[in-house]
Amino acid sequence: MTSTTERVRLTREQMGAVIAQRFEHRWIVNLGIGIPTLASSFVLPDQEITFTSENGVIGYGGLAPDGLEDPDVVNAGVQHVVLEQGAAIIHHADSFGLIRRGLVDVTCLGAYEVAADGSFANWKLADDGHPELGGIGGAMDLAACAKQIFVAMEHVTRDGSPRLLEQCTLPVTAPRGVKLVVTDIAVVSIDDQGFVLEEHAPGWTLEEIQELTAAPLRASDSLRPIGI
Amino acid sequence: MRKVTIHPTMSAAVADIPDGASIMIPGFGPGTPWNLLRALWDQGARELTLITNTIGFPATDDRLRTVGNFVEDGRVKKLYSSFTASTRPSREGVGERLVREGKMESELVPQGTLAERIRAGGAGIPAFYTPAATGTLLAEGKEAREFGGREYLLEHAIFADYAFIRAHRADEVGNLLYRRAARNYNPIMATAATHTIAEVEEHVLPIGAFDPDHIHTPGIHVESLVQIPTDGFFAVSRELTIGATPAPATT
Numbered sequence: 001m002t003s004t005t006e007r008v009r010l011t012r013e014q015m016g017a018v019i020a021q022r023f024e025h026r027w028i029v030n031l032g033i034g035i036p037t038l039a040s041s042f043v044l045p046d047q048e049i050t051f052t053s054e055n056g057v058i059g060y061g062g063l064a065p066d067g068l069e070d071p072d073v074v075n076a077g078v079q080h081v082v083l084e085q086g087a088a089i090i091h092h093a094d095s096f097g098l099i100r101r102g103l104v105d106v107t108c109l110g111a112y113e114v115a116a117d118g119s120f121a122n123w124k125l126a127d128d129g130h131p132e133l134g135g136i137g138g139a140m141d142l143a144a145c146a147k148q149i150f151v152a153m154e155h156v157t158r159d160g161s162p163r164l165l166e167q168c169t170l171p172v173t174a175p176r177g178v179k180l181v182v183t184d185i186a187v188v189s190i191d192d193q194g195f196v197l198e199e200h201a202p203g204w205t206l207e208e209i210q211e212l213t214a215a216p217l218r219a220s221d222s223l224r225p226i227g228i
Numbered sequence: 229m230r231k232v233t234i235h236p237t238m239s240a241a242v243a244d245i246p247d248g249a250s251i252m253i254p255g256f257g258p259g260t261p262w263n264l265l266r267a268l269w270d271q272g273a274r275e276l277t278l279i280t281n282t283i284g285f286p287a288t289d290d291r292l293r294t295v296g297n298f299v300e301d302g303r304v305k306k307l308y309s310s311f312t313a314s315t316r317p318s319r320e321g322v323g324e325r326l327v328r329e330g331k332m333e334s335e336l337v338p339q340g341t342l343a344e345r346i347r348a349g350g351a352g353i354p355a356f357y358t359p360a361a362t363g364t365l366l367a368e369g370k371e372a373r374e375f376g377g378r379e380y381l382l383e384h385a386i387f388a389d390y391a392f393i394r395a396h397r398a399d400e401v402g403n404l405l406y407r408r409a410a411r412n413y414n415p416i417m418a419t420a421a422t423h424t425i426a427e428v429e430e431h432v433l434p435i436g437a438f439d440p441d442h443i444h445t446p447g448i449h450v451e452s453l454v455q456i457p458t459d460g461f462f463a464v465s466r467e468l469t470i471g472a473t474p475a476p477a478t479t
């Protein structure tokens with residue numbers, strides 16, 4: 001496949017919009033800190049999505065406009081969001097009870113690495129012999145109990161190393177469960193054989209994306225450009 | 229019904245907290261007991277065990293003290309939290325050096341497990357099983373058991389000497405209401421401590437002001453209250469704290 005289109009990298013907002021497109025009708029969605037929180041601003045009303053945050057908000061929408069923030073209404077990233085009509089608030093243990101019991105259709109999380117077996121790492125920057133040091137938040141609960149996991153992350157690190165790997169080098173958040181990865185250049189699904197390229201950013205070829213991916217990337221039968 | 233103690237000042241509310249106390253600190257942005265924390269800072273208690281969602285970076289506004297401030301000043305012996313280290317490569321977290329040097333203990337607990345350990349503490353349940361963290365580094369050394377073909381890890385209840393609560397409304401019996409997402413850990417922590425002290429945003433109401441059907445924390449769990457003043461040093465309002473506790477970012 002060749003392309004003469006200029007190569008585009010998605011912005012964080014565009015990645016949020018791509019994730020939002022992938023939500024199915026009436027899903028209950030949990031959004032983690034970082035790029036995933038942007039998805040709540042891009043769903044359409046007819047998708048009928050219910051956003052639930054780990055801090056106990058059931059039914060919130062996009063980010064609150066500047067100056068109109070309610071100090072007591074925040075998402076998992078402690079960003080001020082708008083409550084939907086019909087919203088409810090529950091406490092922290094009930095919030096994770098809802099998660100643990102399997103009511104969340106998809107959790108969207110950031111990551112440092114995702115592996116071809118669906119494992120991912122997002123809580124510790126190195127295996128330094130101190131498992132008591134790290135930043136987990138709700139990620140392990142969500143990864144273990146949500147029906148599926150979407151990851152949003154840059155395709156490579158700041159120094160250009162791949163983040164899609166055969167195996168995670170960092171301590172994993174969960175040993176399995178990632179079904180979809182949205183990066184700034186690709187949408188990649190994971191099946192029982194590994195990574196499948198579903199969509200590519202405008203101007204990018206499979207070969208170019210494979211060069212930045214440290215595990216085999218098969219083309220989907222319906223490989224197409226990301227619609228932005 | 230017994231009325232609870234209403235302390236005249238924040239300082240009075242924390243005066244008797246000794247060195248070595250264990251304290252539950254709620255808050256996920258909103259719902260943080262800023263005034264009690266600030267008063268505890270002045271009071272100077274050390275060797276504390278703190279149970280809280282995130283260690284947080286130290287606050288620079290003099291009216292605010294985060295758990296990060298207490299850690300940085302060496303006042304914390306042990307920390308239970310779902311964020312104990314920075315998640316940014318470029319910025320070392322406040323407690324990491326202390327932990328690596330063996331000067332502070334930390335227990336990194338997945339957030340749902342932390343919430344359930346606190347709920348269990350307040351509900352008389354000594355231990356429970358959860359699927360969170362199976363197959364990860366945190367599972368090492370933990371008892372595991374299978375239920376319905378799936379692996380679960382055994383986790384233990386947490387109960388503290390004190391809980392600092394941030395309430396929106398209270399009555400003289402100690403019944404409490406929280407506002408929106410300021411609720412978070414407050415209801416569970418209120419049940420899981422010997423002494424529950426609540427700082428209250430609105431004027432404490434007389435007995436009978438609350439409808440029994442509309443109470444978040446019954447006063448039976450609450451030992452004392454302290455009114456947040458409308459002005460002055462300890463009047464840390466909700467509006468002041470917009471943006472005060474940005475979340476740690478993963479990527």
